[in-house]
Amino acid sequence: MNPTFPITCPSVHATPSDPDKRQWLIATGVAGGAAALATAVPFVSTFAPSERAKAAGGPVEVDISDIPPGGMKTVEWRGKPVWVVRRTPEMLAALQGHESELVDPQSAKEQQPPYAKNPARAIKPEVFVAIGICTHLGCSPSDAPKGGNNPGLPADWPGGFFCPCHGSTFDGAGRVYRNKPAPTNLEIPPHRYAGATRILIGDDTA
Numbered sequence: 001m002n003p004t005f006p007i008t009c010p011s012v013h014a015t016p017s018d019p020d021k022r023q024w025l026i027a028t029g030v031a032g033g034a035a036a037l038a039t040a041v042p043f044v045s046t047f048a049p050s051e052r053a054k055a056a057g058g059p060v061e062v063d064i065s066d067i068p069p070g071g072m073k074t075v076e077w078r079g080k081p082v083w084v085v086r087r088t089p090e091m092l093a094a095l096q097g098h099e100s101e102l103v104d105p106q107s108a109k110e111q112q113p114p115y116a117k118n119p120a121r122a123i124k125p126e127v128f129v130a131i132g133i134c135t136h137l138g139c140s141p142s143d144a145p146k147g148g149n150n151p152g153l154p155a156d157w158p159g160g161f162f163c164p165c166h167g168s169t170f171d172g173a174g175r176v177y178r179n180k181p182a183p184t185n186l187e188i189p190p191h192r193y194a195g196a197t198r199i200l201i202g203d204d205t206a
């Protein structure tokens with residue numbers, strides 16, 4: 001369970017001398033406040049102490065075997081929250097049909113790992129890994145599942161992520177919708193599989 005911090009906009013509480021710490025406080029604070037939104041999908045955030053210790057620098061290994069279908073685990077890497085989502089077939093199907101509404105459906109604009117340049121933005125489509133920080137001003141979007149209690153989102157919302165700071169919306173692959181302030185898709189961190197159920201965040205060199 002995430003600690004609960006006040007929801008804070010970075011445009012109000014910028015601390016230039018320690019940007020990573022500021023960004024992490026903002027991210028965890030918004031994620032904690034938004035946890036109540038995830039009612040339809042059993043998203044779970046977990047911060048293991050060992051992962052906290054590793055987060056200061058090197059790669060972080062994540063065990064994905066305990067993430068249920070439709071669930072999410074959050075780990076800390078270099079002071080940032082990294083989401084690992086186990087997608088269901090329904091979540092994968094929901095990535096199609098709204099490409100014309102997206103800023104960059106093919107992830108061609110911003111620099112991304114080559115394995116993110118596909119509609120699922122993933123090495124394995126059923127597992128989505130992304131940095132949970134809005135590309136507008138650094139808040140952490142909340143998970144906004146299809147069929148969940150998502151105030152402000154349309155009734156036919158296909159599922160994805162919503163940033164409460166200024167209203168940016170992202171689909172289930174972290175692709176940003178048009179006419180919202182966030183300019184680019186959510187960032188995909190370098191990562192690779194270290195086994196069938198283990199992912200190494202921060203290292204894709206092997």
Ligand code: FES
Pocket residue numbers: 134135136137138139163164165166167168181182
């Ligand atoms: S920080 Fe402004 S929309 Fe996310």
